[in-house]
Amino acid sequence: METGQTVTPIPLWNIVVISAIAAGIQFGWALQLSLLTPYVQTLGVPHVWAAFIWLCGPISGLVVQPIVGYSSDRCTSRIGRRRPFIAVGACFVAVAVFMIGFAKDIGHRSGDSLQNPTKPRAVAIFVTGFWILDVANNMLQGPCRAFLADLSSNDHKRMRIANAWFSFFMAVGNVLGYAAGSFSDLHKLLPFTQTTACDVYCANLKTCFIIDIVFLLSITITAITTVKETPITRKEAGDEEDNEGRSSGRPFFAELVMAFKTLKKPMWILLLVTCLNWMAWFPFLLYDTDWMGAEVYGGKVKGSASQQKLYDEGVRAGALGLMINSIVLAFASLGLEPVSRLIGGVKNMWGVVNLILAACLAGTVWITKVAEAWRGEHGPQILTPPPTRIKTSALALFGLLGIPLAVTFSIPFALASIYCSEEGGGQGLSLGVLNLSIVIPQMIISVISGPIDAAFGGGNLPAFVLGSILAAISALLAIFALPNPKTQLSLNSTGMAGAH
Numbered sequence: 001m002e003t004g005q006t007v008t009p010i011p012l013w014n015i016v017v018i019s020a021i022a023a024g025i026q027f028g029w030a031l032q033l034s035l036l037t038p039y040v041q042t043l044g045v046p047h048v049w050a051a052f053i054w055l056c057g058p059i060s061g062l063v064v065q066p067i068v069g070y071s072s073d074r075c076t077s078r079i080g081r082r083r084p085f086i087a088v089g090a091c092f093v094a095v096a097v098f099m100i101g102f103a104k105d106i107g108h109r110s111g112d113s114l115q116n117p118t119k120p121r122a123v124a125i126f127v128t129g130f131w132i133l134d135v136a137n138n139m140l141q142g143p144c145r146a147f148l149a150d151l152s153s154n155d156h157k158r159m160r161i162a163n164a165w166f167s168f169f170m171a172v173g174n175v176l177g178y179a180a181g182s183f184s185d186l187h188k189l190l191p192f193t194q195t196t197a198c199d200v201y202c203a204n205l206k207t208c209f210i211i212d213i214v215f216l217l218s219i220t221i222t223a224i225t226t227v228k229e230t231p232i233t234r235k236e237a238g239d240e241e242d243n244e245g246r247s248s249g250r251p252f253f254a255e256l257v258m259a260f261k262t263l264k265k266p267m268w269i270l271l272l273v274t275c276l277n278w279m280a281w282f283p284f285l286l287y288d289t290d291w292m293g294a295e296v297y298g299g300k301v302k303g304s305a306s307q308q309k310l311y312d313e314g315v316r317a318g319a320l321g322l323m324i325n326s327i328v329l330a331f332a333s334l335g336l337e338p339v340s341r342l343i344g345g346v347k348n349m350w351g352v353v354n355l356i357l358a359a360c361l362a363g364t365v366w367i368t369k370v371a372e373a374w375r376g377e378h379g380p381q382i383l384t385p386p387p388t389r390i391k392t393s394a395l396a397l398f399g400l401l402g403i404p405l406a407v408t409f410s411i412p413f414a415l416a417s418i419y420c421s422e423e424g425g426g427q428g429l430s431l432g433v434l435n436l437s438i439v440i441p442q443m444i445i446s447v448i449s450g451p452i453d454a455a456f457g458g459g460n461l462p463a464f465v466l467g468s469i470l471a472a473i474s475a476l477l478a479i480f481a482l483p484n485p486k487t488q489l490s491l492n493s494t495g496m497a498g499a500h
Contacts, residue, residue: 014227015151021086021144021163021223023173024216025137028093030177030322031208035289035315036100036130039205040371041301043103043126044118059440060131061435064138072143080229082147089139090220094213099129101193101206107198117302122197149227154428171330176215178323180208181289184316201312218363263433266419266483271437273350274412274475278443280357280471281408283463284364286445288398289318291460295368297385297396298375306383321398328402336410347482350411353404354475360401361468365461367393415482 054375068085075081107122108114121311148166180186187193190210194203263271284291292314293299298309311469342347370393371386416434445463452462 010151015148016165017227018144018147018151019169019225020219021090021140021169021216022166022168023176024090024212024219025140025144026170026173027177027180027215028097028133028137028173028209028212030174031181031205031212032133035205035319036207039202041290042128042199042201043123044116044120045123054130058439060138061439062136062443064135064386066142066435068139068142072146076232078231081232082143082150083224083229085139085143086147086222089136089143090216092132092136092139092296094217096129096133097213099125100133101209103129104197104202105195105420108195112197114197126434147227152230167333168330169488171326174326175323177208177212178319178326180211181316181319181322184312185402212489221234232277260274260483264419267416267433269477269482270419271434272413273474273482274434274437276355276470276474276477277354277408277412278438279445280354280361281405282442282445283460283467284361286400287460287463288322289315291364291368291464292318292321292394294457295364295461296371296390298371298382310383317385317391317395321395324395324399325402325405328399330408332406334344334402336406345484346415347478347484350407350482351475351479353407354471354478356400357404358471358475360397360404361464361471363397364464367397368461379436392475 033268072081072085075084077084102121103126104112104119110121112119145166181204184200184204187207190203190207193210194200194208198206232318246500293311294301294314297310297314297317299309299314301311302308303311318351336349336492340346343349343352367390371390374386374390375382412434452466455462
C-alpha cells in the first residue's frame with residue numbers, strides 16, 4: 001500500500017518542469033534503441049550475443065524500478081523523498097553515458113589492438129556502462145512519476161494533466177534522440193570525438209551521448225532546485241517502530257508475494273496478454289535499425305568500407321523511421337478512447353492493434369525479400385541504397401507500428417488500474433506486478449532471439465516472424481479471453497483529454 005502526505009495543489013509549471021525530465025530520459029532510450037546494437041557489433045560482439053547485453057534493461061526493470069519506487073515512498077530525507085533518487089539517477093546516467101561513448105578510446109588506451117576485430121577491453125567498459133545506464137534510467141523513471149503523483153495531490157484531473165505533460169516530453173525526447181541518430185555529420189559539432197580508435201559512426205554516437213548528458217543534467221538540476229518537496233516523517237512513511245524499537249513496515253518482497261496470492265482471474269489474463277504482447281514487440285525494438293542496415297540496405301558491419309558505409313546509411317534510415325514512429329505514436333495516443341468506443345471497448349481495440357502489429361512484423365519479411373530481389377537483379381556486388389519504393393515501404397512500416405505502440409503504452413496500464421480499483425487493491429503495487437509481465441518476456445527474448453536467428457542462417461527475420469505469431473495469439477486472447485471492465489477510464493497514453 002502506498003503511503004505519503006497530503007499535498008496542497010501547486011502551480012502547473014511545477015508539474016511541467018518535473019515532467020520535462022522525461023525528455024532527457026527518453027532521449028537516452030531513443031539513442032539506445034537506434035544506435036547501440038550496431039555499435040556493439042563494431043566492438044566485435046557477434047550478432048548472436050548482442051541480445052544478451054540488452055538483458056540489463058529487463059533485469060533492472062524487474063528489480064531496480066520497483067525497489068526504488070517502494071524506497072522513495074518511505075524516504076525521510078530532509079530534501080524530500082523523490083528528489084534524492086532523481087538526483088542520484090541523473091548523475092549515474094552521466095557516468096554511464098561517458099563510459100559507453102568513450103569505450104573504444106579507453107579500450108584502445110588500455111591495450112586493445114585496432115587490427116583485432118574484437119576489442120575485449122572496450123567491450124568490458126561498454127557493457128559495464130550500459131548496465132549502469134539502464135539501472136540509472138530506472139532509478140529516474142519511478143521517482144519522477146511518483147513525484148508527479150505527489151504534486152497532483154490525488155486530484156484526478158491534475159493527474160491526467162501531469163501524465164499529459166510527461167508523455168508529451170517522452171515524445172519530445174524520442175524525436176530528438178532519433179533525429180540525432182539520423183544525422184551522419186553530428187560529430188562535426190565536437191571534432192575531438194573522432195579519434196584513432198573512434199571512427200565517424202562512433203564519433204556520432206559519442207556526440208549524441210555528450211549532448212544527452214548536458215541536456216539531462218540541465219533539466220534535472222533545474223527541476224530539483226526549482227520544485228520543492230516537503231519531507232515526510234517515519235509515521236507518514238508507514239515505518240513506525242513497535243515498543244521494542246523494531247520497524248513495523250512490511251518488506252517490499254513480502255508485499256509483492258501477497259499481491260500475487262490475491263490476484264483475480266482478470267488480472268492474470270491481463271498479465272498473460274501483456275507478456276505475449278511484449279514478447280512480440282521486443283525483437284523489433286532490439287534489431288529495427290540493424291534490420292534496416294543489413295536486410296533492407298544490404299550493408300555489413302564487418303564488410304568492406306563500401307559495405308560498412310551502406311550499413312551505416314541503413315541504420316540512419318532506421319533512426320529516421322523511429323522518429324516517424326514516435327510522431328505517429330503521439331497522434332495515435334490522442335485517438336485511442338474515441339476509436340475504442342467505436343469498435344466495442346478497450347479489449348477489442350487491443351486485439352485489433354495486435355493484429356496490426358502481427359501484420360507489420362510479417363511485413364518485414366516481404367520488404368526484405370523485395371530488397372534482396374532488387375539486389376539480385378542488379379548483381380550481388382551492388383553497393384547502393386535500395387530504390388525509393390523499398391525505403392518508403394520500410395519507413396511506412398515504422399510509422400504504422402506507432403499505432404499498436406500507442407495502445408501498448410496505455411491500455412494495459414489502464415486495465416490494470418481498472419481491475420485494481422474494482423478489487424480494492426493498491427494501484428502502485430498492481431502496476432509493479434504488471435511491470436513483471438513486461439520485463440520477464442524481454443529477458444526471454446533477449447536470451448532466445450540470437451540463437452533462433454543463428455539457427456535459421458542469421459539475420460533478424462526469424463525473431464520477427466516469432467514476434468508476429470505471438471502478436472496474433474495475444475490479439476485473440478485480448479478479444480476472446482480478456483474480461484470487459486465494469487467501468488471505462490480515460491485511455492489516452494498522453495492524457496491530453498484532461499488538459500483542457
